[in-house]
Amino acid sequence: MRLRRGIAIAGVAGGVAVTTMLVGLVTNAVSDQSRWPGWLGWLQEHAWFSFVLLGVVMAVGSALLAMLSDTQAPTPSADPPPRPGNEAEPPGAALVLRSLPRDTAAFTDRTAELASLMRSVQVWQESGEALPVHVVDGMPGVGKTTFAVHAGHVLSERFPDGQLFVNLNGHTPGQSPVQATEALASLLAATGVPTQQIPMGDDVGAVTQARAAMWRSRLADKKALLILDNAASYRQLEPLLPGGGGCLVLVTSRKRLAANEEVVLPVEALLPDHAIDLFVRLSGRPTDSLDRSVVGALVRMCGYLPLGVSLLAAKLRHHPSWSAEDLRERLVAARDRLGELRAGERAVTATFDLSYRDLPQERQRFFRILGHYPGTDLDAYAGAALGSVSVAEARRHLDALYDDHLIDEQPGGRYQLHDLLRDYAHGLATGERVSMDDVQSITRICTYYLAALSDANRHIVRTEAVAPSVPDDALREETPPMESRAAALGWLEHERPNILACIRRANSLDLHGLVIRLAAAMAPYLRQAGPWDQAVGLHRTAADAARRTGDRQALAGALAELGVVRRFMADYSEAAETLNEAVAEYEAVGDRQGKAAALNQAGIVWYLTADTEAATRAQTEALALYRAVGDRFGQANALADLGMVRRQTSQFDASVEAQTEALSIYRELNDRYGEANSLRDLGVVHCLMGEYELAARRHREALDMYRELDDRVHQAYALNELGLVRRLTGDLDRARQDHTQALEHYTELGDRFGRANSVRHLGVLERLSGNQAEAGRLLEEALSTYRDLGSRGGEAAALSELGVVRGLVRDHDGAVEAFQHSLEILHGLGDRCGEAEVRNHWGMLLRAYDDPSAGRGHFEQALHLARAIRCPLEEARALEGIGRCDWAIAGHAEAEPSLREASTVYRRLGVTDKADEIEQLLASQAR
Known part of the structure; x- marks a missing residue:
């Protein structure tokens, strides 16, 4: 291909040169200018021949150019190129997902099982029917997970849209199966999918159904x-099954799962020869240095299970002075010690025991302590806290245990125990001082997480906000x-399940103080990252712990956090109830700052439900x-929220005063987030006062700050407000x-109120x-959401x-009904600007239905309201409405x-x- 292309290029270059020369010859021949030397002179004398040769050269050059173009043109693909995005998916969706664990180098021959799976997948894909669930089952330690992961890597090209792995903990010692x-x-x-967009609620069944539908x-x-590892039952995994027929689900389980559409792939113990080959390969010994019969005895004694074979081989590799016979004798002794175990477990557990007893004493202790860890995986820092050693020493222990095949290495410098090894370690730990060791281990790991959370919260908690306190011993971690x-945020996202597992374990051990502190330390992250239903469960656990210990201060804090999360979930009634209870608890313990914070949050709830009297009182x-108490940050928050309440009740001057004072304090504290919020709300008030240029400037300033803070929720609020200003000033395209x-931001984040x-x-x-049909559909959708959320202002x-x-x-009757209901709500809210707007709308309806006298009455009421609160846009609309009604009733002069x-x-x-429209109307009458 390259040779042909080079020849073509050379030919074209030569042709260009010849063509240039011939053009010169022909030109000279025609114009009878200077003579060319040698044989070129003959061509110059025979001009017609030069013309013919020029034509031939140009034709050949054209052919060569076509050839070159063909060689460079890419071969058309049978499939269209992938699109950069999918409009059906919300922004931020991952298009290709890769979460399979690393393929193990210890994978040994499973040719028959892999071929069976490949055939099954191929047959089902070629048939065009939905792929059934494929269940990989077998006894513990047989290599089900290893096989599934290896198969996933082999099959990855057949499933280009992603490969996902989930450990369901169906048979993980010390852990409950994942719901x-x-x-x-x-x-x-x-x-x-952002966590805020994931369906939430108290009804587990309904939430599961909603999440399954979204999945x-x-x-x-x-x-x-999708690999669902370690499943306990078909009921556990059924909601996780994709609905489309193009997805392959591989399930591993120790149990035979009952499902009509499943394809069962049993994974048995290794064949003797394969087990021997695996042992030889992992032992690092030359093949001819090992007695194959002795190796055969070794792998037979560990039941031909890959896990046991790997452990034995590693044992021999780390003891160069041992022979295979030495290892066999030690294994025989270990099996005798564990003779009370069931036959299936005895073989592999004997290999664990042999490996464990060969560890140095301090590493034995470290391994036993791992049996107390309730999380799924850990790093050297968590290991150091558990083992009460330095991070450097913990890292040495973890690396050594990995080398001994007693622990698995995970991406990112993390480690994980195999289920059987976790069970073994847990058995070693509980065989001694069970309660004391467990309590001490959980206390150490929880204390470590408190210290780490304190560091994380320095970057998450807003400026001048009160971060959760930590005990002195945590600061030494x-x-x-x-x-x-x-x-x-990256550390928290990874450690969240481990921290929550530690909190559950601490709660089961009645370590209530740790539960309370950890819940408080996790609160700032869960507030913004969710899932909020998980946060609700955590704060309820903390509240129960506080009640058991009689710690009313801690109870108040847990209730306050629970109320905030309930507000985020738009469960306003429970949020208000919980926050009121928090206020009472803070008052009982004399914590004025805590009481103020709870009142501030309760006021926000009442603002959202348009109980303006209660909101004003609380703020x-x-x-x-x-x-x-001299809390400047708290003062700014209360002032900002009070400003919003005053704006809602059309007290515009008072609203600007409160927001301006809040803005000044936020700037004094260098709180960019608070500054942006106050700027945005000032923009809202200025818009209502008809100061559109100033309103737009405030919204743009706020939007820039939100973008700087990477806060998409509030970017969306600023965009909505900026769009409103643009619509009112006639820029409909940019408003849209x-x-x-x-709308895209709100949909992605799951903010139903903002989306409405x-x-x-x-x-x-x-x-x-x-487009009235589409307008009606959108407004009905918004109305439905507002009613679901209990937002009376939005409903109005x-x-x-x-x-x-x-x-x-x-639809005259339908319009009147809507206006009446809206006015009832707005009157109850004290929103006189909103009332003026509805009166103007109603007046326009009546004028359009040829009832200008009735219409004028509504316009007069709107004018009175608008002037009373200085709302110039509604004043102008009312004046225009009065004038047009007067025109219809009495003529031009009156109007x-x-x-x-x-x-x-x-x-x-x-x-x-x-303004132009009105002036044209008046000018037309003057003519």
Whole structure:
């Protein structure tokens, strides 16, 4: 291929040279200029021959260029190129997933089993039918997981959309089987679903069904491979099965699982020759130096199980002075000691015992302590805490145990015990001082996690916020370096299941103080990362622990965190109830700062449910308490939230005053997050006051800060508010872009309230664009969500806009009903600006239905409300409505004053299209 291409290029280059020369010859021949030398002169004299030769050279050159083009053109693919993204999936979704453990070098011949699996997959794929579940079963230690992982790597090309691995802990000593709802949360997160978007709730059955539905949707039309390792039952794994027929599910289990569609792949002990070959390969000894009959006896005594064979081979490799016969004698002695075990376990456990007894005493102790660890995997720092040794020494122990095949190495410098080895280590540990050792080990690892969480929270907790305290002994623990927010979040994401497992174990040992402290230390991370239902369970456990010990201070803290998470989950009634209980507990122990924080959170709940009287009372009391204790950060929070309540009740000047003071404190504390929040809410107030240019500037400043902080939730809120300003000033295209981007963020993050706001704004844009059917659909969707969440303010806003749409499609009764219901809610909220807007909408409806007198009454009420609260946009709309009604009733002269005043206000606001429209109307009458 390269030779042909080179020849073609050379030919083209030569042709170009010849063509250039011939052109010169022909030109000279025609113009009778200077003579060319030698044979070229003959060509110059025979000009017609030069013309012919020129044509031939150009034809050949064209052919060569075509050949070159063909050789360089890529071969067309039978399949279209992959698209960079999938519009059906939410932003941030991982397109290709790889989470299989590393393929082991110790994998030995499983040709028959692998061939059987490959045939089965091929047959089902070629048939076009759905792939059935393939169950790999067999006794402990036989190599089921190793086989499944190896098969996953071999089959990866057939399943290009991802390969996922989940350990279900069905038979893991000291651990409960993973619940389907937890496994689904992990799988959804692995496929790019943000934790906040994962369905949550108290009804485990309903949550499991919702997550399973989302999981099936994620894998629809995909070709992915899913390994469900160590399953306890078919019931445990059934919700995890993808709905699409293109996915292969490999399940490993010690039990025969009952499922109609499954394909069973039994994995038996190794054949004797294969076991011997594996032993020889792993022992590192020359083949001719080992007595094959003795090796045969060794592998027979460990039941031909790969795990036992690997351990024995490693034992021989690490003892160069031993012979195979020496190893055999030691194994015989070990089997005698363990004779009370069942036959199937005795063989492999004897190999564990032999390896364990050959360890140095300090490493034996370290291995036993690992049996107390409740997590799934650990690193050298956690190992150091468990073993009460330095990190360097823990790393040496872990590396040595890995070399001895007593522990498995995982990516990222982490280690994990095989189920049987965990069981063995746990048995060694519980055979001695069970309660004391267990309590001490759990205390040490929990103390370590408290220290590490303290480091992580330095990067997560907001400036000047009170971080959870840690005991003095925790500060002496060696912890992994966390120099950035990203590093802290990465460590927390990996350690979360281990920390939660330690909390559960500590709770079972009645170590209530540790439970309370760990729950408080995990709270900042779980607030923002979730899953929130997991956080609810944690804080309830902490509250129960506090009640058992009579620690009312700790109870107050646990209840406060529980209330905050319940607010995030939009369970406002329980959030308010729990926060009220927290307020009472803080008051009982005399903690004014804690009481202020709980009141502040309760006030936010009441603001969200539009109980403005209760919200004002809570934030005012919280502000007074914060000032009394000198908590500047708390003062800023209470002022900002009080500003929002005052804005909701149309007290715009008071709202600006509160937000401006909050902004000043946030800047004093260098709290960028708080500063952005205050800027955004100031933008909202300025928009309501008709100061659109200032409002847009505040929203852009806030949006830039949120982007700097990588806070997509609040980016979405700022985008929605900026879109609203642009819509009011006539820039509908950019408004649509802002609301659409906000909607994408909310959908990705699972923020239902924010998503409803974006949907409502887009519905208004559809109405202004003349698409009333789509506008009605979007507004009905928003209304339904607001009602589900108990957001009365959102419900009123959606009803107001829905009334306009119904009027435009001639549904007079439906429009009136929507306006009436909206006014009832807004009057109860004290939202006079909202009332003025609805009155203006209602007035326009009546004027359109040829009832200008009734319409004028609504416009007059709107004008009164708007002027009372200084809401100029609704004032202008009311003036315009009055003028147009007067025009219909009494003519141009009666209407002109109101219309000219409306035009002036519109012009001052920058709403030039409306001002121009009115002035054209007046000018037409003047002509």
